[in-house]
Amino acid sequence: MTLATTSTDQPWWKGAVIYQIYPRSFQDSNGDGVGDLNGITARLEHIAKLGADAIWISPFFTSPMRDFGYDIADYCDVDPIFGTLADFDALVARAHELGLKVTIDQVYAHTSDLHDWFVQSRASQTSDKADWYVWADPKADGTPPNNWQSVFGGPAWTWDGRRGQYYMHQFLFSQPQLNVHNVAVQDALLDAMRFWLDRGVDGFRLDALNHSMHDPLLRDNPPAPDNGKPRTRSFDFQIKKYSQSHEGVVDFIARIRTLCDAYGAIFTVAEVGGDLSETEMKAYTAGETHLNSAYGFNFLYADALTPALVADTVNRWPDEPGMGWPSWAFENHDAPRALSRWCAPQDRAAFGRLKAALLLALRGNAILYQGEELGITQVDIPFERLQDPEAIANWPLTLSRDGARTPLPWSADAAQAGFSDVEPWLPVGDDNLARAVDAQEADPASLLNHTRAMLALRKANPALRHGSLNVLLADEARLVFRRRSGDQSLLCVFNLSAQAAPWPDDIPATNRVVAAINGASPATLPPFGALMIEE
Template sequence: MTGSAEKGFKWWQGAIVYQVYPRSFFDTNGDGIGDLEGIAAKLSYIEALGADAVWLSPVYPSPDRDFGYDVSDYCDVDGKFGTLAGFDALLAALHERGLRLILDQVLAHTSDRHPWFQESLLSRDNEKADWYVWAEAREDGTPPNNWLSAFGGAAWSWHPLRQQYYFHKFLRQQPKLNFHNKDVVRAVMDVLRFWLARGVDGFRLDVANSFVHDAELKDNPPLPLEERSFLDWVHAPRLQRHIYDANTEENEWAMREVRGVMEEFDDRWAFGEFSEEPSRLPLYAGAGKLHTGYTFHFLEAWSFESVTFRAYYEEALAAAPALWPCITFSNHDVIRTVTRWGGGAGDDALAKLCLMILMTLRGTVLMYQGEELGLPEADLERGDIKDPVGDLYFPFAKGRDGCRTPMPWVSAAHEAGFTDGTPWLPIPESHRMRAVDVQEAEPASVLNFTRALIRFRKAEKALTYGAIRFLEAGDGVLAFEREYEGEVRRCFFNLTREAVSVPASGEVLFETGEAVLREGALRLGPHAGVVVA
């Protein structure tokens, strides 16, 4: 495997994890959808980037109502991506290069086409009748409580065969598994064992806060008016605190069950997605629970100010100072970083600055495909929208397709070299001009900057393993120091589009943008950043 961890640390602590969205990475058979062979064909690219591990979004069989996050078979590979044998070959190829493989696991719910649900809905007394969350209607026929789906509307759908409602935190085609049933828990833990036995190095657990619901089906309370932000008013489900449909204290034992399975195998890693109630992260991750997790603090942040970064460490993680964090600015669910924090069709200076902040903050880095190219969000037309969230809110919000468009490999090639056919989502011109081949030929490109930045991070133990302490540096400047075994590295970032000066001394080790350190003063040009010894 890639390198060896510092004594006292696990391989994943401080690692660079590269997230691949398989259907948009590289297509080898011309059907317009990326596949496992395409990932295997680009392993040299991932290796050259400097990644330690690859996280794959779901590749299991799925009817694609939610593009793989509605699983119809946990122990196979969807034919559009390849075969189970092809998966094994990819895993072996990754391990041969010293790279590890992390699988996305969607255990909170299944597709409504999963055999478990198909059996469960047939009657109230069959073997799997209680494998999902079924409930009686109220006397007037309305749902049993006020729970709202994260994708809009009630989180309950009526099924005439059972003459009951079933719970779905997301689409109605994603029925929620009942973790109060021990048979369900055993079944999903065996899913983890299936993949771990094949050699998978770990899991990213989708909506890990949502495994265990409140057995009494109590109503969620409203989010207090004084706590509501603009984002909350945009989407009705955010107007209630999700503490009974998800984020329950009982969810802790589910995380302990996962950790128990992980401990059956050597040197494996499980981290969870906690998109709601971030203060409960310490309840679910830490000793005896998930190894770690991440919240949506950065993923939903629109404010590019120093307080955004400080708050995560000084407030969100305050209750768990010993917890090793995962740091990510982007993934397959949110607007791409340079668009969210800069707007427009792209900003390479901002892209470099964001990457440099990401690589110098404390934690395991999760970097979404295309961030190393500085790709902006794609602005899609109505006819291109595939995401159910975009379908619901278009044109006021276009959903998640804008961050899921295919990787551009060769600028002048058909469909930027992603496919010989027609891609499942279009590739915008702003991406084609930032294709891999263009950037590899340009020494100052975002891609070449990222490669150099990752090499620098790996050579610096303070940046990989060190503690973090934030510094006061004035308006518009993010400043912190990383320290490990007496070695200190100070990091300064100008988050504005105007030049700034801050007191500083030492030697500049790495930089982006215009930076001059002289006579106790550091002058940073717009969106410039430095690491100082």
């Protein structure tokens, strides 16, 4: 493996590798079976040694935990299950000592129904915060004001007898929809963002941002055509034309960017899903007055990793003036583990190495989900241990998100895999014990050490970190693209199949090898083989 010189004329976040931490499952420091902020602080060296540029911490704010932190009851405090504000400050300080930037989640589409804003809003139709949430009168027959459905199933409206109206919720009924059209609500959300900026955070991941504004006319969504795929939720039967994705989100984003720019090099990335995700991602990141980046679900729910999928996805984000900078994730806390989706069990070791090399060779930011560097697989959680409200409501038709949220195994032989001294909130999973950090540390050929090498390669080569990407070949098995920055040009050749593939005819086999994966060599592409070569 050969390393080049790193370019330093780009903002820290451009081409960064961001390590996602799901705090409930990272490390328990106080013996209650749930991970916490002090646990994160104690394990930050693992992430720094991996070579990541930043961490993203999923919600740790005050919450009744009905959706495990994505139902926020106080934007400006830490839930006691995770620690205190002082613990968070210590985490930020330690991360910065280790050279890691800190990004945190912000959830602006909804709050918990226990948030004081909602308590005041539901008190009466004339309260100071009466229009801080989305309220509507019933139809003449008492039914909801329109046909909108929630992501987790059932109507997106719940009747509130105290106020005599329905309130909207795009997720759980305990997650009432904020009226982000209201400038006072925007101001309050920006104040919350400012609170964390003043505590030293370096960026924000904006959850479900396209869900933050609705059609004020409350028009019915049209029905979705039957595409032949199973529809397990009422939400799947509609085109979400009016219940989300209002054009006003872009103006709110401009306000977010203005605030973040006042604090310097702050990174902002939006999660954007849905039928119009690509259009919205580009609108949300266009030019220099919007977000820095966005990521969608192109890979997160894909049944297979194919050359066609990769080529189609990256070709939609060309290196052109005004085009936003993408981010990519193969796994996260909501999606099934990639190695359980994309390859046969006997191929996981080789495929894991290929997958890491591919993610870190793409143009854009790479988001690594905790345990991805270990090859963690999906854990089958029995019904009686399910925590995920969506899985419980739709069991057994919906794959539980809990299976990707299991505790990180730190020690193969320790009780509870070194995550906790007591039984954790979710089982670790017997299959993942052998993938523990300490077991892989001792193995030079482990996926952990391979991932470290791939991160070092990306960081040291401007073409991989910042360069353009042009797809040269994408057939049934092979994917070839060029990464170029300044004088450096690299050809990245991947065989995404379980069979050997012929070397591409027009790719020189005599150029210097920068990285070789799974026994690949010039002119040879074994199963799941990959090669990066200089031009």
